[in-house]
Amino acid sequence: MPLSITIKLAFRALMANKTRSLLSILGIVIGISSVIILMAAGVGAQNFILDTVQSFGSNLVQIMPGTPDEDSLGFSPTLAGITITTLKYEDSIKLKDNPQAPNIADTTATVSSQASVTSAYNEKLTQFFGTTPSYFSIRNTKITTGRLFEAREIDSLARVAILGPEIVAKLFPNTNPINENIKINNLTFKVIGVTESKGIGQLGVNFDDIIYIPITTAQKLLLGIDYVNNVIIAADSDQNTGLAAEQAKIILRNEHHIEAGDKSDFTIMNSKDALETINAITDALAAFLAAIAAISLLVGGIGIMNIMLVSVTERTKEIGLRKAIGAKRSDILAQFITEAIIITLIGGIIGILIGLGVSTAITQLTTLRTAVTPNAIIMATGVSTIFGVVFGFYPANQASKLNPIEALRFQ
DSSP, rough: OOHHHHHHHHHHHHTTTTHHHHHHHHHHHHHHHHHHHHHHHHHHHHHHHHHHHTOOSSSSSEEEOOOOOOOTTTTOGGGGGGOOOOHHHHHHHHTOOOTOOTEEEEEEEEEEEEEEOSSSSOEEEEEEEEEHHHHHHHHOOOOOEOOOHHHHHTTTTOEEEEHHHHHHHHHHSSSOOOOEEEEEETTEEEEEEEEEOOOOOGGBBTTSSSEEEEHHHHIIIIISOOSOOOOOOOEGGGGGHHHHHHHHHHHHHHTTTOTTTTEEEEEEEHHHHHHHHHHHHHHHHHHHHHHHHHHHHHHHHHHHHHHHHHHHTHHHHHHHHHHEEEHHHHHOOOOOOOOHHHHHHHHHHHHHHHHHHHHHHHHHSSSOOOOOOHHHHHHHHHHHHHHHHHHHHHHHHHTTOHHHHHHHHHH
């Protein structure tokens, strides 16, 4: 039988049972749109995480005090809230411009804590970072208003502060904060700058809700400590991050008088390695979301098979009549498979349009930037078509094997 006639008969059969056909199409629509939406959301989440990490520099090496336990996946125990005092501000200074570390371009160090901060207008409990001017270039954080603190202010324990934009909105509503005073634990600081918005960073830190002050001021006037929470190194290029980390390790082991064979009293974390780990995790997340969405397609395919089986039962006399007047088994098989393929193609087109529409709406209405990739559309359409053939084959085969005499007698 010519293909055009097979397609015409298939359309006629589907139109004769509109409700049944629409229900079959609905299952495929839900499946395909789910695949596209979930994969788009997965890609959007992946890009957001990677962009956030990369925005703080992919050439960075972070050094934290303490030796990681074997079961801590290489992370410093300080991340679990344990206070370790083996890393000093002087370590950061010794790594900078060191002839033994040609691939270290810059260094900084930080200490942090929470404090009650007050202005003439408001009060807020927030986090403060004690750090150096190099921090802002290393962490790619720009000053939108005012200036950075200077090296001389580090040496003189100056009481100056740079605020994140959320702090400004809370402490100085509708007021320019530059040269205004704030109090941190009852010590007065002059505001000299405001940072750009950076959002949520690594370990969930909100960098818009932070106050930056000179590291020595934080250590000696606010915290009464002589150690730092971490030292950050900027390599001279992304490709040399590993070299910079190794050079820092050698220098610090010598400075800390650690013998060969003994464990270091610090932990080095390479941002490039962290990016690769995050990539692997987000790829797994995207695959997991796609697998969940594929279940919807599977359910839709099973629905097609069930409805096609019902169709075979309802059209037994029609099948018997067609075979009695000369229709071959291959003709019956082709017609039912064609019906299944038409259902999946129509459902696929509608599902793709709905998936694109919902993904666009998510991007417009939320902060998540979804991304519909060609792979998602190809996968959704390809899988749905395969399901149409696979799940349509069994009922089509059952129909093609009907005995014409028995079919004509069917009530």
